[in-house]
Amino acid sequence: MSEKTDKIKILSDCLGKAGDLGGLIEYGKDSVVSKTILDKPAGTITLFAFDSGQGLSEHTSPYDATIFVLDGSAKLTIGGKEQNVISGQIIIMPVNVPHSVYAEQRFKMLLIMIRSAS
Numbered sequence: 001m002s003e004k005t006d007k008i009k010i011l012s013d014c015l016g017k018a019g020d021l022g023g024l025i026e027y028g029k030d031s032v033v034s035k036t037i038l039d040k041p042a043g044t045i046t047l048f049a050f051d052s053g054q055g056l057s058e059h060t061s062p063y064d065a066t067i068f069v070l071d072g073s074a075k076l077t078i079g080g081k082e083q084n085v086i087s088g089q090i091i092i093m094p095v096n097v098p099h100s101v102y103a104e105q106r107f108k109m110l111l112i113m114i115r116s117a118s
Helices: none
Strands: 002-005 008-011 032-040 043-050 055-059 065-078 081-086 090-093 099-102 107-114
Touching: 043 065
Parallel strands: none
Antiparallel strands: 002 008, 008 032, 032 043, 043 107, 055 099, 065 081, 065 090, 065 099, 065 107
C-alpha cells in the first residue's frame, strides 16, 4: 500500500524501514511492470521490471533520468548510441536526449527523476 497526500506518494513498504529493492516488484509475463516508490513535486523514484523482449520505445524527458540496474541486463539507446547495462551499473540519460530501453532478458531497474531546471 502507499500513502498519498495531494501530489505526494510514498510506498509505505519503504517508509522508515529498509527493504530489498528487487523484491518490491515482480516480473509480469510479456509485460513491463512499474511501481512508484516516491512521487513528489521535486521528483520521482520508480521501479521497473521488464520481461524478456519488452521495452520502452524512444522518448525524451525534460529532466535527467538516472537508471540503476537491479537485475539482469538490457540494451539502452541514448542519442542513437546503443550500450548494454548490467546488474549493479548506473547510467544517467541526459535531459531532452532521445532514449529507449530493450530487455533482451528479464531486467529490473530503479529510475530516479529529479525535476530541476539546473
